[in-house]
Amino acid sequence: MADNIGNKAAHDYHLDVPAAQEGFYVKGAAHCDWGMKSRLARMFHPQSGNTVMLAFDHGYIMGPTAGLERIDLVIPPLIPYVDVLMGTRGIFRSCISPAARVGRCLRVTYDSTVLYDDMSNGGGFASDMENALGMGADCVAVQTFIGAAGESRSLELLCRTADAGARYGMPTLGVVAVGKEMERTEKFFLLATRVLAENGANIVKSYYCEGFERVAAACPVPIVIAGGKKLPELEALEMAYKAIQEGARGVDMGRNIFQSDSPAGMAQAIGKVVHEGYTPKQAYEVYEAVKNG
Numbered sequence: 001m002a003d004n005i006g007n008k009a010a011h012d013y014h015l016d017v018p019a020a021q022e023g024f025y026v027k028g029a030a031h032c033d034w035g036m037k038s039r040l041a042r043m044f045h046p047q048s049g050n051t052v053m054l055a056f057d058h059g060y061i062m063g064p065t066a067g068l069e070r071i072d073l074v075i076p077p078l079i080p081y082v083d084v085l086m087g088t089r090g091i092f093r094s095c096i097s098p099a100a101r102v103g104r105c106l107r108v109t110y111d112s113t114v115l116y117d118d119m120s121n122g123g124g125f126a127s128d129m130e131n132a133l134g135m136g137a138d139c140v141a142v143q144t145f146i147g148a149a150g151e152s153r154s155l156e157l158l159c160r161t162a163d164a165g166a167r168y169g170m171p172t173l174g175v176v177a178v179g180k181e182m183e184r185t186e187k188f189f190l191l192a193t194r195v196l197a198e199n200g201a202n203i204v205k206s207y208y209c210e211g212f213e214r215v216a217a218a219c220p221v222p223i224v225i226a227g228g229k230k231l232p233e234l235e236a237l238e239m240a241y242k243a244i245q246e247g248a249r250g251v252d253m254g255r256n257i258f259q260s261d262s263p264a265g266m267a268q269a270i271g272k273v274v275h276e277g278y279t280p281k282q283a284y285e286v287y288e289a290v291k292n293g
């Protein structure tokens with residue numbers, strides 16, 4: 001073979017340098033496989049270790065939501081300011097460019113719509129793992145209903161998703177639902193977040209509460225907090241700040257960003273809190289500057 005003639009012989013084995021034993025910065029993932037870590041690293045920023053996820057999946061149970069009437073107009077301009085988009089496959093396909101340089105979290109379960117009193121009473125798979133892989137997802141999200149009618153069914157969906165995720169290196173995000181009947185106490189969130197992690201979630205999405213630092217400490221994987229109903233901007237920034245200071249590894253926030261009078265301002269202000277430790281007041285100045293800019 002012509003290539004063999006004149007080839008340089010390998011010789012530089014650096015015998016005095018130990019092989020690189022890189023640790024891994026995402027909580028609970030040190031023993032995961034390379035593909036899983038690679039996807040987690042597309043979600044959690046390697047410098048801060050945290051993530052800003054932008055949730056716009058509300059239509060899967062609520063139909064058009066205020067601020068999300070035209071997702072194709074509202075969400076793409078925010079992509080430069082966030083780490084991950086969270087949505088359904090129908091919206092990714094129709095409203096988000098496949099070329100977007102951003103992490104993708106795909107919701108893979110459906111539930112009853114708001115027309116039913118109890119949204120936890122049904123539910124199933126909205127997408128299988130092959131579809132998620134085909135869409136280039138970095139993470140799949142499963143809704144769970146701890147303490148409600150759909151608890152057992154939703155935990156089954158979580159476990160099956162975590163099984164497939166382990167096979168294909170796909171992180172599973174377990175979502176803690178807080179329906180009408182569910183508590184929003186430290187006791188509830190301690191239980192719900194831990195149950196999801198123990199059943200295979202690589203990331204847990206939950207809510208900020210009094211005693212959050214104990215909730216975060218007891219959960220062996222990263223917690224990201226949802227924003228919930230729209231708050232005045234400063235209050236939303238205060239909630240995000242307290243959550244990060246008390247152990248959250250990011251936010252998965254929707255209405256407090258896309259329902260703001262300056263979605264780009266809020267996305268950037270939240271990013272400062274999550275990645276750079278800005279105080280609520282400093283971050284509010286960022287929001288104001290973008291809004292008035």
Ligand code: R5P
Pocket residue numbers: 055056057058086143175226227228229252253254255256
């Ligand atoms: C929850 O499961 C929803 O579909 C949203 O993804 C979640 O509630 C986050 O959005 P928001 O910050 O508006 O509560």
